[in-house]
Amino acid sequence: MAEEEVALRLEAVDAELQGVQAQIAVLCDRQARLLEEQAELRQLIDCCRASEEDDIQIIEQDWSGNFEWDNEASNLLLNVFGISTFRRNQREIVNALMSNKNVVVVMAAGGGKSLCYQLPALLRPGIALVVSPLLSLIQDQVMGLAALGVSAAMLTSTTSKEEEKEIYRVLEKGDGNLRILYVTPEKIAKSKRFMSKLEKCNRAGRLSLVAIDEAHCCSQWGHDFRPDYKNLGILKKQFPKVPMIALTATATGRVQRDLQEMLQILPCERFTSSVNRPNLFYEVRDKKQVAADVIEDIALFIKETYPSNESGIVYCFSRKECEQVADALRKRQISAAHYHADMDSGLRTNVHRRWSSNQLQVIVGTVAFGMGINKPDVRFVIHHTLSKSLETYYQESGRAGRDGLPSRCVLYFRPADVPRQSCMVFSENTGLQNLYAMARYCQSKQRCRRAAFFQYFAEQVQECNGMCDTCAFENDVVEKDVTEYGKSLVQSVMDVAESDKKTTLLQLVDLWRSQLRQAGNHMSGVYGHILQSQTGDKEMSKDDAEQIILQLILDGTLREDFQHTAYATNAYVKAGSAARLILQGKRKVILEQCEKRGPVKTTLDDCAMQSGMARMLDKLRQTLAAADGGLFPYAVLSSEHIKRLSSQVPTSITELDEIIGKTKSSKYGEQIITALNEYTTKNTDDPDTKEASSSKRVATTGGQARQTKRSRNA
Known part of the structure; x- marks a missing residue:
């Protein structure tokens, strides 16, 4: 009798221990989420305090007043x-x-x-x-x-x-x-x-x-x-x-x-100042599995969107990729060259000068290229892989459109790229936290891209005005419950660990898909049940598998573990703090998927030099720059100068002085006025010519009226 009582008590203790373990898992999960929120709130307080200090200083001294x-x-x-x-x-x-x-x-x-x-x-x-x-x-x-x-x-x-x-x-x-x-x-x-x-x-x-x-x-x-x-x-x-x-x-x-x-x-x-760059259009595109297909997509985008050879940058993860991508673009008739730290300094300088002088359309670089870049008319920045943080991506993509004209920032994203970056940043302060925030930015199919920057820099959200892919298109986005997939993946990771083995993200994709295939052939067991209940299909694509695994890592259900070898650092996938929760049915895994991309809600004016007059002035500044010791064209006339010259069409040096200033007017004034006069004479039907003529007639009429009124008053 005593033995039966002890056995019953032991059973009760075991049950209670399981309950405690479940509570601990819940609390650990809650702790992880609170720590993440704590870090975000502290960052917000930092920025708020900085803002308050700025406000106090502005009150103490009005720097917009009159000075000697x-x-x-x-x-x-x-x-x-x-x-x-x-x-x-x-x-x-x-x-x-x-x-x-x-x-x-x-x-x-x-x-x-x-x-x-x-x-x-x-x-x-x-x-x-x-x-x-x-x-x-x-x-x-x-x-x-x-x-x-x-x-x-x-x-x-x-x-x-x-x-x-x-x-x-x-x-x-x-x-x-x-x-x-x-x-x-x-x-x-x-x-x-x-x-x-x-x-x-x-x-x-x-x-x-x-x-x-x-x-x-x-x-x-x-x-x-x-x-x-x-x-x-x-x-x-x-x-x-x-x-x-x-x-x-x-x-x-x-x-x-x-x-x-x-x-x-x-x-x-x-x-x-605000981090908002209203002229930049942000977009995340799915990155295909085959490297040649990715290059084909990038080349097609450049050719179709920028047929007039407008300048752009392509950022790559490694120096080797820079060289490969640049070579592949050249084979597709795009003028491109690579730029990275391993190059001879003279060669690097030559590539940079050719690109800045518009002799090259595209420069393909690592992060070694671009900090403080001085070229204002970069029309597009393409990321061949994701950046290590939102701040880094904001900086790199921000090299587009410094002249204020419409420009595009396109990021090609594949979940398998995340471990490549995580191996580089896991030892940095908040390195993984920042990288995972970047991955969430890419994974999202509904949230405004611009809003992510506002949140990161603790700035009040502003209107996007349709200047990102999630706001510009009427996308049909659904939230799919992939919890059963999540359970099987966690179990697979645990099985690997129990056998004293390790698995990377890509290895896990292959292992799991193999398990699903085998189960699908018999439609039995946990994997067969998943295929029948969630997809009705016998095959799981690599893309979908990668997406689910990454979502589990971002949720803390799985985690990355880093180990050094003699030649590299590898990222392996292990069970995370919340792994038990999903197995016990206490957590769901939700994945956003874009079922269909709808019609465009907003139109981006891609062409910076639309009018014939603007294109003529662009060619003129390149000619003048080459003749003046190899200056960069934007040092002769900026995009803003071309915009104003096209709208006002000055006919004298005095009028030109008011647009580009006396220094540039004294050097290039005669050539600019001559070119404008010749263009307006030959192109009387050009919209800029008509608009400028109309404006001048209005100004002349207004001046004559004021002169008549003064005469009468006299």
């Missing part, structure tokens, strides 16, 4: 830089810097960050020091400033001994008219001679300001941390009275405070 340098600034803005009006926050930033304040600027690509330090560099006496991480960007900036008649120089690994000696002499003696000096962060960190010359320049009162470009590289929390940026705090310590400006396209509240501390610019004025 206003007239000179307006004159330089138009007649040197060829810009008629300031963009958002530019005027305020210039005024703060001119008032000897330290400034942090977070401004989206295309917002005009460079002007925020270049204009004060011309307004203030002396030499401005600009620290920039990329040689190609420095070369672009120096060449562009030279075209504007601004004396600028650079100290980099490509600078000759003679040039370096002359720059050091100018820093020490103050001879010449050098206004802006560009250096890499390595120069600050490793050249004592340079720092010595800079100190002499400062003691003589000739160091006007210090600008730190791509300042997010200072912070280990930034998406592109660079160790040499940590040493830039010495600049404020050595030159405490020289105003400093730090600029970046993206930075969370945590990154902003981190870079302020590292640069030793507390307190400072902070100016943050």
Whole structure:
């Protein structure tokens, strides 16, 4: 009798233990979700605090008011830089810097960050020091400033001994008219001679300001941390009275405070612009299994959407892929070249210059290409694989459309690409968390793409206006319950673990599909039941299997486990904290699937140079650029200049001065006016010609009427 009681008690304890285990699993799942929400809320608080501090600073000082340098600034803005009006926050930033304040600027690509330090560099006496991480960007900036008649120089690994000696002499003696000096962060960190010359320049009162470009590289929390940026705090310590400006396209509240501390610019004025890029159309496309088919899709998109050879970028995961994709595009009659860090520096520079001069349509690069890119008329950015985070993707895709004209950002996504990235980022701070947020962005078939950026940067959601694939199309999206598939996958992973083996995502896909096929032949057991109840089919596609496995990883039902070999790091799939929940029927797995893509709800105007006059001006600027020492075409006339010239069609140098400024007008004015006159004479039916003629008649009539009224009053 006693034994029976003990057995009953043991059975009760076992049952209670199972209940406790289930509760623990539920609590672990809840803990994981709360930790994720906690991280998001802390990021939101960081950004809110940063925003509140900005608001307080704006109340304390109105930087949009009148200042003694206003007239000179307006004159330089138009007649040197060829810009008629300031963009958002530019005027305020210039005024703060001119008032000897330290400034942090977070401004989206295309917002005009460079002007925020270049204009004060011309307004203030002396030499401005600009620290920039990329040689190609420095070369672009120096060449562009030279075209504007601004004396600028650079100290980099490509600078000759003679040039370096002359720059050091100018820093020490103050001879010449050098206004802006560009250096890499390595120069600050490793050249004592340079720092010595800079100190002499400062003691003589000739160091006007210090600008730190791509300042997010200072912070280990930034998406592109660079160790040499940590040493830039010495600049404020050595030159405490020289105003400093730090600029970046993206930075969370945590990154902003981190870079302020590292640069030793507390307190400072902070100016943050919206992350919204309303001219960019975001789209995620399914990436096919066969590499050649993916290239075919990309080539078809480029040819059909940009038949006039508009510029674009294709980003790839590896250097090898860059070379393969560029070669495949060339075989499909698309002018393309690869760009990555393993190339000879001279070859890299040549590829970049050819692309910037519109001699190449497409540049195929790794993330080594593009930071701070200066080419404004990039019409498309294509990602051959997903980026490692939403912030990185925002930066890379943001290299399109810096001139404000419509541009496309297309990402080709396949779940099997996630482990390739996770092996690279799992050791980084929040690396996997950021990557999985990027994967959720790609997996979603319903959520606005733009809304994901607003949430990530803790910014209030704005209207998308149909400028992403989920908002532009009347898609028929369904939410499929794939819980039974999830259960079988978890069981498969556990079976592999029990046999003391390991499986990658792709290996798991093959194993699971094989199990489903075998069960489907007999339509018996758990797998046969799944096929009958959920698909009625005997075959599971690789694409669907990958989608379900990735969804289980994102939900925490499965997890990635990383192990090193002598040659690589591998990502294996194991049971996650919530695996027991799905087996016990306490969690569902829902997958979004687009059954049918409906009609377009919005129309994207892809062609930047639509009119005949605009195309004529585009060809003219390329001719003028080639004749002027190989300048980049956008340094002669910007897309905004072409837009205004096409609408106003000036007939005199005086009228042209008001559009492109006196510096450019004095260099290219006669050719531009001649070309416009010849075009309007030959193309009287052109819409731009008619519109301009009509506008001039209205303006003339209005002027005559005002003159008559003044005569009568007299």
